[in-house]
Amino acid sequence: PRINPHAFLLRQVFDHDYAEVAALLDKTEAACRQLVHRAAGRVRQERPRFDVPxxxxxxxxxxxxxxxxxxxxxxxxxxxxxxxxxxxxxxxxxxxxxxxxxxxxxxxxxxxxxxxxxxxxxxxxxxxxxxxxxxxxxxxxxxxxxxxxxxxxxxxxxxxxxxxxxxxxxxxxx
CATH class of the missing domain: 3.10.450.50 (Nuclear Transport Factor 2; Chain: A,)
Known part of the structure; x- marks a missing residue:
């Protein structure tokens, strides 16, 4: 499945709490936690979505x-x-x-x-x-x-x- 990086970046890079991430993305906190979890897994696998020089x-x-x-x-x-x-x-x-x-x-x-x-x-x-x-x-x-x-x-x-x-x-x- 395609990974949506926005929840991960808002949480990990911009240091928003899950309530803020949920409000920005118009999703539930639970959905945002899952998005962050999936994106973190992708980061751990070191398989970037785009490998741009x-x-x-x-x-x-x-x-x-x-x-x-x-x-x-x-x-x-x-x-x-x-x-x-x-x-x-x-x-x-x-x-x-x-x-x-x-x-x-x-x-x-x-x-x-x-x-x-x-x-x-x-x-x-x-x-x-x-x-x-x-x-x-x-x-x-x-x-x-x-x-x-x-x-x-x-x-x-x-x-x-x-x-x-x-x-x-x-x-x-x-």
């Missing part, structure tokens, strides 16, 4: 970063899989998404809308959870760390950490 992953992120910087909505959408998902983590301290955003059109529009706002947005490549990811600075302040899952051709998931406690150790924009 690091350079390929990095190239996709560089293209995404360029499209986000220039407000090219069609280019953003082309880099996203049709069923891409975006999960946000504000930790209850800053505004984030209450539910998972789904779909290339919707997520491309989100990044495009941010580009249109009258503020300075800067993206930087960085290691996020051990993989190439992006840091986003808004008006000189770190706004988020973004981890990406790719299949080698498109981005299939984006995890956006906005919780200031989790961002505290990241260097300011220089």
């Amino acid at each position: 690091r350079d390929t992953h990095r190239r996709l992120l560089e293209q995404f970063m360029q499209a986000a910087r220039s407000g090219k909505r069609d280019d953003l959408q082309a880099l996203l899989s049709g069923d891409v998902q975006l999960v946000g983590d504000g930790g209850g301290k800053v505004q984030s998404f209450g539910k998972i955003l789904q779909g290339a059109y919707r997520i491309a529009n989100l990044y495009w809308a941010l580009w249109r706002r009258p503020m300075e947005v800067v993206y930087r490549m960085a290691q996020v959870n051990g993989e190439p990811g992006l840091l986003r600075y808004v008006d000189g302040q770190l706004e988020s760390a973004q981890a990406f899952v790719t299949d080698g051709e498109r981005i299939v998931a984006i995890y956006v950490v906005r919780n200031p406690d989790k961002l505290a150790g990241i260097a300011p924009l220089s």
Whole structure:
């Protein structure tokens, strides 16, 4: 069966409790515990869903970063899989998404809308959870760390950490 990584990542990476994971995924706590258990088994077996070379992953992120910087909505959408998902983590301290955003059109529009706002947005490549990811600075302040899952051709998931406690150790924009 196909493993859904979202419950596992929300629980293990973003440190949400099962009640929060259940609310974000619109599932029961018991179902989320089972999803985390299955995903943990997959991780232990070291059989990743996508085995993407690091350079390929990095190239996709560089293209995404360029499209986000220039407000090219069609280019953003082309880099996203049709069923891409975006999960946000504000930790209850800053505004984030209450539910998972789904779909290339919707997520491309989100990044495009941010580009249109009258503020300075800067993206930087960085290691996020051990993989190439992006840091986003808004008006000189770190706004988020973004981890990406790719299949080698498109981005299939984006995890956006906005919780200031989790961002505290990241260097300011220089």
